[in-house]
Amino acid sequence: xxxxxARLGLWLLVAAIVVFAVFPFYYAVxxxxxxxxxxxxxxxxxxxxxxxNYLAVFREQPFGRNILNSMGVAALTVAVSLALAxxxxxxxxxxxxxxxxxxxxxxxSVSMFPQVAVLSGMFELIRGLGxxxxxxxxxxxxxxxxxxxxxxxxxxxxxxxxxxxEEAAIVDGAGPWTVVTRVFLPLLAPALAATGxxxxxxxxxxxxxxxxxxLSNEQRTVPVAIALMSGASRHELPWGNIMAASVIVTVPLIxxxxxxxxRIVAGLAAGAVKG
Amino acid sequence: xxxxxLKGVGKRFGATDAVKDVNLxxxxxxxxxxxxxxxxxxxxxxxxxxxxxxxSTGELLFDGQRVDHLAPARRGIAMVFQSYALYPHxxxxxxxxxxxxxxxxxxxxxxxxxxxxxxxxxxxxxxDRKPKALSGGQRQRVAIGRAIVREPRVFLFDEPLSNLxxxxxxxxxxxxxxxxxxxxxxxxxxxxxxxxAMTLADRMVVLNxxxxxxxxxxxDLYHRxxxxxxxGFIGSPRMNFLDVTAGGDGTVALAGGGWLPVPAxxxxxxxxxxxxxxxxxxxxxxxxxxxxxxxxxxxxxGGTLVHLELADGATLTAxxxxxxxxxxxxxxxxxxxxxxxxxxxxxxxxxxxxx
Amino acid sequence: xxxxxxxxxASPLTRARVRxxxxxxxxxxxxxxxxxxxxxxxxxxxxxxxxxxAGMGDATWVGLDNYRILVGDGTWWRAVGNTVWFTVVSVALxxxxxxxxxxxxxxxxxxxxxxxxxxxxxxxxxxxxxxxxWGWMLHDQxxxxxxxxxxxxxxxxxxxxxxxxxxALWAVIAVDVWKTTPFMAxxxxxxxxxxxxxxYEAARVDGIHPVxxxxxxxxxxxxxxLVVAVVFRALDALRVFDLIYVLTSNSEAxxxxxxxxxxxxxxxxxxxxxxxxxxxxxLVVAVFTVITIMAGRLDITEGAR
Numbered sequence: 001x002x003x004x005x006a007r008l009g010l011w012l013l014v015a016a017i018v019v020f021a022v023f024p025f026y027y028a029v030x031x032x033x034x035x036x037x038x039x040x041x042x043x044x045x046x047x048x049x050x051x052x053n054y055l056a057v058f059r060e061q062p063f064g065r066n067i068l069n070s071m072g073v074a075a076l077t078v079a080v081s082l083a084l085a086x087x088x089x090x091x092x093x094x095x096x097x098x099x100x101x102x103x104x105x106x107x108x109s110v111s112m113f114p115q116v117a118v119l120s121g122m123f124e125l126i127r128g129l130g131x132x133x134x135x136x137x138x139x140x141x142x143x144x145x146x147x148x149x150x151x152x153x154x155x156x157x158x159x160x161x162x163x164x165x166e167e168a169a170i171v172d173g174a175g176p177w178t179v180v181t182r183v184f185l186p187l188l189a190p191a192l193a194a195t196g197x198x199x200x201x202x203x204x205x206x207x208x209x210x211x212x213x214x215l216s217n218e219q220r221t222v223p224v225a226i227a228l229m230s231g232a233s234r235h236e237l238p239w240g241n242i243m244a245a246s247v248i249v250t251v252p253l254i255x256x257x258x259x260x261x262x263r264i265v266a267g268l269a270a271g272a273v274k275g
Numbered sequence: 276x277x278x279x280x281l282k283g284v285g286k287r288f289g290a291t292d293a294v295k296d297v298n299l300x301x302x303x304x305x306x307x308x309x310x311x312x313x314x315x316x317x318x319x320x321x322x323x324x325x326x327x328x329x330x331s332t333g334e335l336l337f338d339g340q341r342v343d344h345l346a347p348a349r350r351g352i353a354m355v356f357q358s359y360a361l362y363p364h365x366x367x368x369x370x371x372x373x374x375x376x377x378x379x380x381x382x383x384x385x386x387x388x389x390x391x392x393x394x395x396x397x398x399x400x401x402x403d404r405k406p407k408a409l410s411g412g413q414r415q416r417v418a419i420g421r422a423i424v425r426e427p428r429v430f431l432f433d434e435p436l437s438n439l440x441x442x443x444x445x446x447x448x449x450x451x452x453x454x455x456x457x458x459x460x461x462x463x464x465x466x467x468x469x470x471x472a473m474t475l476a477d478r479m480v481v482l483n484x485x486x487x488x489x490x491x492x493x494x495d496l497y498h499r500x501x502x503x504x505x506x507g508f509i510g511s512p513r514m515n516f517l518d519v520t521a522g523g524d525g526t527v528a529l530a531g532g533g534w535l536p537v538p539a540x541x542x543x544x545x546x547x548x549x550x551x552x553x554x555x556x557x558x559x560x561x562x563x564x565x566x567x568x569x570x571x572x573x574x575x576x577g578g579t580l581v582h583l584e585l586a587d588g589a590t591l592t593a594x595x596x597x598x599x600x601x602x603x604x605x606x607x608x609x610x611x612x613x614x615x616x617x618x619x620x621x622x623x624x625x626x627x628x629x630x
Numbered sequence: 631x632x633x634x635x636x637x638x639x640a641s642p643l644t645r646a647r648v649r650x651x652x653x654x655x656x657x658x659x660x661x662x663x664x665x666x667x668x669x670x671x672x673x674x675x676x677x678x679x680x681x682x683x684a685g686m687g688d689a690t691w692v693g694l695d696n697y698r699i700l701v702g703d704g705t706w707w708r709a710v711g712n713t714v715w716f717t718v719v720s721v722a723l724x725x726x727x728x729x730x731x732x733x734x735x736x737x738x739x740x741x742x743x744x745x746x747x748x749x750x751x752x753x754x755x756x757x758x759x760x761x762x763x764w765g766w767m768l769h770d771q772x773x774x775x776x777x778x779x780x781x782x783x784x785x786x787x788x789x790x791x792x793x794x795x796x797x798a799l800w801a802v803i804a805v806d807v808w809k810t811t812p813f814m815a816x817x818x819x820x821x822x823x824x825x826x827x828x829x830y831e832a833a834r835v836d837g838i839h840p841v842x843x844x845x846x847x848x849x850x851x852x853x854x855x856l857v858v859a860v861v862f863r864a865l866d867a868l869r870v871f872d873l874i875y876v877l878t879s880n881s882e883a884x885x886x887x888x889x890x891x892x893x894x895x896x897x898x899x900x901x902x903x904x905x906x907x908x909x910x911x912x913l914v915v916a917v918f919t920v921i922t923i924m925a926g927r928l929d930i931t932e933g934a935r
Contacts, residue, residue, distance in 0.1 A: 042777040088658035091651035114869035117912035121669025164360035172374030173348030176650040186364040205756035223758035
């Protein structure tokens with residue numbers, strides 16, 4: 001009897017947690033399927049569902065372009081940071097060189113920088129490089145938060161690889177570059193996937209730099225586009241469109257999270273750096 | 276094929292000396308085994324030869340040529356690791372070919388050598404598999420195969436059998452010995468297992484606390500240990516040690532009051548305290564040199580171990596045949612045949628019997 | 631961790647390895663210096679000048695003028711207060727709720743993997759999107775929250791959650807708690823799962839009360855992970871920007887230090903004051919970090935060999 005009660009209590013708690021976590025997104029989906037006056041009525045499930053908002057988002061503004069921008073910036077950010085971080089992580093995890101502790105500390109301290117603290121300097125740098133209002137400029141600025149995180153996590157994973165494996169490769173005549181690319185890279189594939197995914201999500205979600213370093217609608221990334229969506233008048237926000245756009249950019253992320261749940265948690269636990 | 280010479284080799288890690296002033300020559304085609312308790316520096320010494328560690332002092336020569344400053348791959352060595360260290364993402368074939376390809380050998384050459392090595396080790400049917408699809412013994416063979424294909428001047432083994440179960444360990448031990456006979460390459464083998472060392476070695480190097488205690492053929496070490504450490508380390512069960520006093524006339528006084536003539540005792544002055552060592556298999560039950568009582572009898576089938584408590588409280592282990600009728604608690608006389616007795620002075624050095 | 635540094639007279643092979651290490655680290659370091667080191671130094675310097683956003687090149691040195699402006703600006707102090715209050719309250723709530731959720735999810739039940747994935751959803755949703763979603767749910771006229779509370783009779787008339795200065799910061803905190811608690815819960819869950827089972831079996835054999843077990847066994851065991859999670863969350867909360875900017879725009883009632891600095895810098899084009907404010911935020915974060923590390927609670931180099 002007591003066991004059953006405990007079971008029931010546990011299930012209720014779990015249900016409450018899941019509803020707490022998922023309901024706002026569910027409500028966004030419900031809202032995104034409504035138009036006109038239906039928007040101003042609170043419904044807990046879709047009534048008269050229509051995809052009109054989803055079409056409107058793409059018709060009324062360059063949202064397709066915004067999505068491509070976000071993908072491009074995030075992909076570029078991930079590719080460059082993984083390449084740089086992989087090499088650096090090998091050195092940090094595998095070679096005892098003077099100043100390694102200091103180096104790791106500085107990398108970690110960069111991950112604590114408030115983005116705003118570098119905003120004016122970064123603004124000047126990006127303009128100086130002629131990258132203002134451009135996607136490569138954004139990708140460059142994103143290195144400030146993806147690099148420390150990827151270096152840190154990959155160092156953690158790289159340290160776990162058996163020392164004898166590297167020694168076997170050294171006896172086999174492999175130099176550091178070969179060790180990294182031919183022996184460690186294939187073994188780190190899962191770690192790279194997890195780290196890359198986290199960096200992708202971070203870049204995809206970034207707002208402050210994207211808001212500040214882009215000017216035109218065509219160069220904006222998705223978060224900025226959604227934040228700046230406005231209707232006919234200033235006080236009439238197009239909530240249907242905003243919710244449709246929100247669902248569009250969130251569904252892929254949720255899919256990734258569902259598929260890679262375990263790896264993401266492992267990566268976050270290893271890094272415990274960037275929330 | 277090469278003769279390996281170490282001259283005054285030492286290795287410091289921070290404040291500790293892992294290896295102290297080792298002078299040693301492993302002859303061409305010889306099978307040398309480094310043996311000692313864990314932490315004795317045997318693995319470090321092997322890694323120094325491999326080039327995975329660099330000596331703090333001293334010189335390392337292969338066939339009289341300095342190799343200290345050569346990268347491991349350019350020393351002409353091959354190494355088999357304790358954990359095998361097979362590349363998990365490569366097939367058996369690629370594992371064996373990885374190092375060869377790095378030498379610039381052409382494709383046919385690589386294939387020929389890998390195939391030949393695989394035939395020797397009877398793993399030709401496994402070439403397409405990944406390491407995780409192999410059993411422990413098969414992985415061990417692949418690790419050896421990866422070493423063979425390099426056609427090294429010196430083979431280095433770092434406790435290669437310690438991850439295998441007991442039955443497989445015996446089988447692989449035989450195969451490694453056979454391989455040595457077939458290839459005739461210099462081999463240096465590290466183990467903490469003295470049975471492995473005794474069976475494989477042409478020459479054993481006993482290490483303790485970073486220094487060489489004794490070098491010699493296995494039976495030399497067994498019969499003529501140079502000091503108390505080697506005497507205790509070689510042989511299983513361990514040698515018994517009893518406190519005795521030299522009589523000055525080629526005899527020693529036993530704790531029980533009896534006198535025992537031991538040839539080596541001539542080297543000691545009268546009254547000098549000594550340790551008398553005798554292996555359990557040399558102790559004779561039913562003798563009259565000492566009186567004791569069997570406190571524990573362990574029957575192993577083929578043999579019996581009798582643990583005795585002597586009159587003065589010292590303990591002594593005797594190995595006797597499996598059919599021995601001794602029972603626990605029984606009072607027993609013990610005989611110590613003088614030719615099997617070793618004597619060690621206060622510093623632990625063995626006293627040599629006069630010729 | 632510095633014990634394995636190479637000896638002073640490193641041999642050629644070790645030296646070659648160390649050279650390779652530096653070659654591997656240098657590209658990453660160069661990029662980091664470019665996008666973090668240099669902009670930070672420029673920001674600090676600009677904070678002592680009268681720079682305008684349009685022409686930062688011809689800024690002139692004005693000493694501590696910008697800092698004097700900040701000290702005399704009530705809005706700035708409001709922003710500092712908001713940031714600290716937001717950080718303390720939201721991190722405290724997230725820690726307590728996160729630990730509770732972690733304890734529930736640590737219990738074995740079918741569908742646990744799915745529940746965990748569901749809990750990651752708020753974390754994966756872009757902050758902007760969650761701000762918009764909640765902005766809609768908290769809408770004063772058409773919002774679900776008001777509708778539900780009215781229906782339950784808990785409030786008499788609709789509440790302007792994000793516009794009412796007395797409530798806006800609480801709304802921000804609520805949304806942040808929703809978004810970040812699950813992440814906290816999963817980090818703590820990871821720690822909970824590494825607990826040795828023997829401790830619990832021993833406690834059960836000894837008949838210790840579960841509440842005592844929680845405070846005397848569980849908490850000490852997960853304390854390192856808890857401290858790390860709290861510290862990183864706090865550092866993150868101190869620099870909050872996206873959520874506040876989107877949920878309540880430039881409202882003074884919720885303005886954080888980051889929002890204030892950006893407003894000065896971009897909206898008012900005053901790179902001098904904006905940079906000074908940003909520098910102060912950086913100092914706050916830096917001091918907080920140093921204190922944490924000094925307190926020895928956070929061994930960030932742990933396991934770095």
